[in-house]
Amino acid sequence: MFRTRRLYRPVLLLAMAMGCCVMGYMLVLHQDASSVHSLMNIPENIHNFQEYQRVHEKDALHIDSSNNDKIEQIASLLGVDVNLNHEADVSNKILQIELLLDKFRTQGDDKQAGNVLKEIQSVLQFSSNDRTNNNITSVNKTVAVEEKVSAESILENIENLLEQPVVPPPPIPKVKLDIKPYIKEPNFKPSICSKTVTKYAEKSAWFKSRHIPDIKIFMDKYDVNNFTNYYKLSHYGLPFGIKGVDRKVLAQVLNNPNFTNPNLFPNTRPNCVRCAVVGCGGVLNGSNAGEEIDGHDFVFRLNRALTKGKFGKDTGVRTSFYTFFPESQYTKEVQDQTNAKFIYVNFKKYDVDYANNMLRGVKSPPMISYARNKTWYPPKPLLNVQNLKIVHPDFMRYVFTRFLDFKAYRPTTGALVVFLALHICDEVNMYGFGYDSRFSIHYYDTKYIALTKASVASHDVDNERQLWQKLTDQGILYLYNRTDV
Numbered sequence: 067m068f069r070t071r072r073l074y075r076p077v078l079l080l081a082m083a084m085g086c087c088v089m090g091y092m093l094v095l096h097q098d099a100s101s102v103h104s105l106m107n108i109p110e111n112i113h114n115f116q117e118y119q120r121v122h123e124k125d126a127l128h129i130d131s132s133n134n135d136k137i138e139q140i141a142s143l144l145g146v147d148v149n150l151n152h153e154a155d156v157s158n159k160i161l162q163i164e165l166l167l168d169k170f171r172t173q174g175d176d177k178q179a180g181n182v183l184k185e186i187q188s189v190l191q192f193s194s195n196d197r198t199n200n201n202i203t204s205v206n207k208t209v210a211v212e213e214k215v216s217a218e219s220i221l222e223n224i225e226n227l228l229e230q231p232v233v234p235p236p237p238i239p240k241v242k243l244d245i246k247p248y249i250k251e252p253n254f255k256p257s258i259c260s261k262t263v264t265k266y267a268e269k270s271a272w273f274k275s276r277h278i279p280d281i282k283i284f285m286d287k288y289d290v291n292n293f294t295n296y297y298k299l300s301h302y303g304l305p306f307g308i309k310g311v312d313r314k315v316l317a318q319v320l321n322n323p324n325f326t327n328p329n330l331f332p333n334t335r336p337n338c339v340r341c342a343v344v345g346c347g348g349v350l351n352g353s354n355a356g357e358e359i360d361g362h363d364f365v366f367r368l369n370r371a372l373t374k375g376k377f378g379k380d381t382g383v384r385t386s387f388y389t390f391f392p393e394s395q396y397t398k399e400v401q402d403q404t405n406a407k408f409i410y411v412n413f414k415k416y417d418v419d420y421a422n423n424m425l426r427g428v429k430s431p432p433m434i435s436y437a438r439n440k441t442w443y444p445p446k447p448l449l450n451v452q453n454l455k456i457v458h459p460d461f462m463r464y465v466f467t468r469f470l471d472f473k474a475y476r477p478t479t480g481a482l483v484v485f486l487a488l489h490i491c492d493e494v495n496m497y498g499f500g501y502d503s504r505f506s507i508h509y510y511d512t513k514y515i516a517l518t519k520a521s522v523a524s525h526d527v528d529n530e531r532q533l534w535q536k537l538t539d540q541g542i543l544y545l546y547n548r549t550d551v
């Protein structure tokens with residue numbers, strides 16, 4: 067790639083000198099298309115790639131400033147200096163980064179993460195000094211594992227950044243979303259624990275006015291087979307309803323004999339259930355909170371819930387519930403595959419097709435990424451589908467409208483999991499939540515990454531931070547913080 071860059075620069079300058087900018091840009095793109103192909107070894111989709119490149123030539127001529135911003139944000143995530151001396155470079159770099167990420171994801175191979183990161187860095191032309199420092203092949207094994215984890219977390223942030231919609235989704239009209247009644251759990255039995263969330267809630271008018279203890283949390287076949295339920299859910303689109311979802315597919319999912327929708331409690335429910343909800347916050351790095359976390363009856367985890375190796379002492383190793391959606395699944399990180407339950411969230415139509423394939427035990431369906439104008443195959447999750455539960459759209463709507471006050475355009479997985487815990491358990495303790503500038507964003511980062519708009523993608527961090535604070539102040543839950551630093 068470096069060779070190519072040196073090659074095309076004179077061509078570009080020549081073209082510009084000739085006052086022939088349009089031609090010049092096209093030459094640049096053409097040069098890079100072939101070099102990316104030969105260097106990246108893109109297999110059968112060379113035609114797609116060229117097609118894609120051709121389609122984007124137009125864009126290269128009208129670069130908007132948001133592209134510049136994205137490249138700068140990506141460069142800052144990677145900790146490299148980026149040379150943005152020519153606009154045509156910018157969109158071309160974004161394109162190459164997108165292709166590298168697709169390559170990494172279609173292979174679904176962890177070991178590629180570090181390599182892809184290196185390639186991205188080389189696309190961004192960082193100095194040879196930096197390159198040497200980041201030479202992953204030259205470090206020892208322990209360090210290499212850490213580099214891999216770091217690479218993955220950076221890639222995740224880059225992916226989020228690239229996935230940000232160009233046009234934000236339209237705001238959800240306020241009146242409409244909270245107007246329909248919520249579906250209740252027909253078999254709901256209130257907890258008999260003397261110190262339970264509902265009891266604490268009695269003391270908080272704010273919480274009590276929002277809380278629906280018997281709301282239906284998980285989907286079952288009656289949500290599609292029973293017309294009353296189906297009709298109620300048809301008023302809203304995903305993730306708050308099933309409007310626009312192919313009923314046949316949904317019926318296949320919920321009626322699949324592999325979807326056993328197991329009970330939350332294998333035997334009878336203990337009188338009092340203590341739960342830990344573990345996020346990925348940097349506050350856990352060096353916390354030694356692992357034993358405390360594992361000491362709960364249930365441990366909820368989500369997203370990149372690394373617990374193996376050195377992480378265990380800070381994060382614990384048990385997982386009772388792991389929550390995921392297609393792009394966020396790291397199901398292989400769940401250590402106790404036999405006992406863990408996997409909680410799946412349908413955020414969009416694709417996710418229903420993905421669930422269908424997952425239950426049928428076949429390859430994931432192709433996903434069209436609008437940001438990239440491209441199709442890719444998210445990896446098949448590693449899990450026993452007999453342990454799968456599916457979040458009810460009304461539960462999502464409830465959390466969003468009653469507790470997040472319609473901010474952002476949907477709740478984050480973190481917010482969702484905290485409320486799942488508040489409805490399943492009697493006591494909820496949150497670990498690794500609440501961004502805190504004393505720590506890197508994630509506990510698994512190997513280099514400090516500051517909280518920036520780029521690094522958390524489109525999540526409404528402030529809104530959630532206030533919510534955790536409010537729930538803590540009202541005595542509904544406990545939020546772990548560090549006093550030792």
Ligand SMILES: *[C@@H]1O[C@H](CO)[C@@H](O)[C@H](O)[C@H]1NC(C)=O
Binds near residue numbers: 203
């Ligand atoms: C990276 O390290 C390997 C092994 O030490 C070495 O062969 C290679 O030349 C290095 N690459 C760079 C770019 O420094």
Ligand SMILES: *[C@@H]1O[C@H](CO)[C@@H](O)[C@H](O)[C@H]1NC(C)=O
Binds near residue numbers: 209
């Ligand atoms: C590899 O690096 C780790 C962490 O810096 C260090 O503890 C270990 O001794 C190193 N191993 C070798 C063989 O150099």
Ligand SMILES: *[C@@H]1O[C@H](CO)[C@@H](O)[C@H](O)[C@H]1NC(C)=O
Binds near residue numbers: 252292293294
């Ligand atoms: C469908 O669900 C509603 C509400 O839960 C219930 O009243 C009704 O009896 C159900 N109908 C059938 C046929 O099961």
Ligand SMILES: *[C@@H]1O[C@H](CO)[C@@H](O)[C@H](O)[C@H]1NC(C)=O
Binds near residue numbers: 324425426
């Ligand atoms: C259930 O899962 C098994 C194993 O993946 C698969 O072979 C079977 O076809 C699935 N059954 C249905 C009805 O999808």
Ligand SMILES: *[C@@H]1O[C@H](CO)[C@@H](O)[C@H](O)[C@H]1NC(C)=O
Binds near residue numbers: 117118121439
């Ligand atoms: C996406 O790609 C297809 C062909 O690959 C093309 O027809 C279409 O115009 C592209 N859309 C955008 C928004 O670039």
Ligand SMILES: *[C@@H]1O[C@H](CO)[C@@H](O)[C@H](O)[C@H]1NC(C)=O
Binds near residue numbers: 501547
């Ligand atoms: C944890 O405590 C520190 C220091 O008191 C404070 O700045 C930070 O906001 C707290 N974090 C959370 C998530 O409450």
Ligand SMILES: *[C@@H]1O[C@H](CO)[C@@H](O)[C@H](O)[C@H]1NC(C)=O
Binds near residue numbers: 513515
């Ligand atoms: C994690 O904590 C250790 C000390 O416990 C520190 O050396 C390291 O820099 C921290 N990692 C990050 C990414 O901040």
